[in-house]
Amino acid sequence: MNKPALADGALTPTDWTSPAMVARIRQRYAREARFKAMGLVALVISALFLAFLLYSIAGNGLTGFQSTEIRLNVAFKPEALGITAADLAGPDAEDRLRQADYGLIGGDALIARFPEVTDPGDQMDLEELLSPGTAAYLRETLVDNPALLGKSITLWVPAATDVDMLNKGQIDADLPALERGISDRMLGYYRQLKADGDIRTSFNTRFFTAADSRDPELAAIWGATMGSLLTLFVTLLISFPVGVLAAVYLEEYAPKNRLTDFIEVNINNLAAVPSIIFGLLGLAVFLGTFGMQRSAPVVGGLTLALMTLPTIVIASRVAIKAVPPSIRDAARGIGASPLQVVFHHVVPLALPGIMTGTIIGMARALGETAPLLMIGMRAFVVDVPASLTDPATVLPVQVFLWSDSVERGFVEKTSAAIIVLMVFLLMMNALAIYLRQKFERRW
């Protein structure tokens, strides 16, 4: 086909090498390069922030996974424990062992370790080297092995916070006594023990097996972790089925009218509502109206479910919308009923997306603090919760509580708890990515 415009000579051939054109090209390249550089700078800045965050948390928190212990030659003297050999023979031997007074034998062992200290006041100072948890530790040792009664054994017992921090270098021994918060005499004892090899640092297993404590060296994360798991369990149980069914109904069944538009707008708004509002709602509804128990994971879970629901509904609707209409047509075309279309085809195909959305919603719920503060999950809980109605706290609230504590020993615990929390979040996100990769279908 001939092109009249060219035949007329109306268009002169473009000179692609003219100076103006060359300048244009240079300008274009410069613009591209500038944009690229800006993007790179933005990336570097955010990476630096992240690196700083990780560094500061890891720097503070990694020592939180370690504890300082003192080696003692403990004598389980029945007279000091307040029990007799005869008690062991009885049917309630274990109870007797538990009820015995372990407060003295740890101190006694330390006093025996330092025979030169004779002044009772000094001896009390000496006992301060040991953690208040020593008694409980000794009790567990003897309950586990009653044969030790009346015998002596060399044990590593937990050291007091000050010793712990001194050992980890968190207290500067060169400062004046008043500033460093530990007396010269105690520093002397510490140095003597250290010199004799009677002080060691070991992995803090207690941190992952126990609950909270007033004493930093005894404070542990497992209670809060369990609280988080129980709470998330309830959240998942409620929000996943409700969210998915709501999404399926809205996408596949609901007529498109004002009412459903209104509902859709409200779901989107709900997702943007500050979480503390959900806390107030939980407080008013679950605690106020239904009179449920404060601090219970079930209430926390219900509250977080309210908060997560919009996220899951939105993510599920997007996933359902992404299933090509041709699949619905195909199923309908061979006579599948609407229910069969949805549950044989649409939902299975949307499931990876739904699960990804759910996990991300769960991760958000895991990191949520504010609404749980409102319903009293900020309680000081020394026992690991075992059921949905036990008083419990959750990881982020634990972080909040510890960061609020005055004791310096809680600084590393706070960071350690943050590390645990982040590991959980990373695991959940990794699971989300894995599911998406594994089940994503292409058509």
Next chain:
Amino acid sequence: MYNPTEATMTVQDTGAIKMTARNVNVFYGDKHAIKDVSIDVRADEVTAFIGPSGCGKSTFLRCLNRMNDTVASARVTGEMRLDGQDIYDRQMDVVQLRARVGMVFQKPNPFPKSIYENIAYGPRIHGLARSRAELDEIVATSLKKAGLWDEVKDRLNDSGTALSGGQQQRLCIARAIAVNPEVILMDEPCSALDPIATAKIEELIEELRGRYAIVIVTHNMQQAARVSQKTAFFHLGDLVEYGPTSEIFTNPKKEKTKDYITGRYG
């Protein structure tokens, strides 16, 4: 119960009218998509619907098995019958209707499942097979009828989406056949395929003719001329001309039909 020979038995009533439409109007909201269309679909023939885009031929096709039901704003008036039974009657179960009037779509749309599962799904939801062996039989027969058996018999567990476009479309036809329909509607079944795959589908249509009443919508007039016995020309929702394909493509009665067929449209 599924009986492969039953399908071939229906050939006996040669010339029988399978579906009828009388004064059918379709509205999408305010849009009058189909205007007073009356047509007969014969059991032993391939009927082709041709016409420019947006002329309503696909809309009309989708009315034949009520696929338009899912479009909330669509409204159908007039009368449509399958073997004399009003398909828009309240008595008519739409799920059963779609099993009897199967459909093949423009874009091959196998389920993202195995080839076997693709075919077995329909018979399974309609309870056409009582045992695994019977289901296997249905799958094999359907694939054979669709001319796909030799190509896929060794990989029935492979994903249906892993097949080539033409194979996918034949899989979709096999899937429609598997529920033993009486009518097969095809909505531009070759528009996404290359000429060889298209030829295979056309050959398949030719083979299926007689066993099933076939209605095909196509943009390709040569294809309509090749595969059909009757051709209907739609224009802006009107059925302009309907008659034997041999007439429509050599000597159309209406100027509009002629202009469209010879490429003078618009």
Next chain:
Amino acid sequence: MATTHTVKSFDDDLRQLRSYISQMGGLAEAQIMGAIEALASRNPEMAMRIVTGDRAIDHLEMEAERHIIQTIARRQPLADDLREVISALKIAALIERIGDYAKNIAKRATALAQVSPIQPVVIVPEMGKLVARMVKDVLDAYASRDAELARTVWSRDKHVDDFYASLFRALLTYMMENPQQITPSTHVLFIAKNLERIGDHATNIAEIVHFNVTGEYMEPDRPKGDETAFSVHGMESDED
């Protein structure tokens, strides 16, 4: 043709096709007239020019056929386009045959020029003009897509047949009376038969033109004809 094709070059193809047919038609008409002229004027050189002139028609027919095959392959014509193309193919073949008859007449004219003129030959040019006129009209009908004109040409074949019949009788009588003139008389008889065949071909073209324009075959009851095999049964007319 109300409108043009969306693909303009298709129109060009069809125009080219018609141009081939009218060129061939023009040539054939001139050949007939030339052959008759050569016969009447007893001009053997002129007759030889006609004989060699037939090659041009043959050549054009070949060109037209090639063009038609190309068009079918590239455009896949349908409906009236299809009829148009197929008609052109058939008409081209018929015109080529007409050319052959004209050539044959010219050949016989050279033979007749060698011998003394015979009396019945005088009505041959009259018949030739009538036939040439039919060929011209039917090709006009083709060019103007005029089914009515085609129909009148078709009915005029009766006159040609009548001409032939009377000439046939005249020649028979003449041969009986002048047995020594049988050779030239036979030539004249064949010339008359050739003209009659040209007339038949013109009628065939008229039928093709009619089908091309209307899409309907002509009714088989032609006033007089030996071409009944050409008509086809059972196409009822749906004309409003």
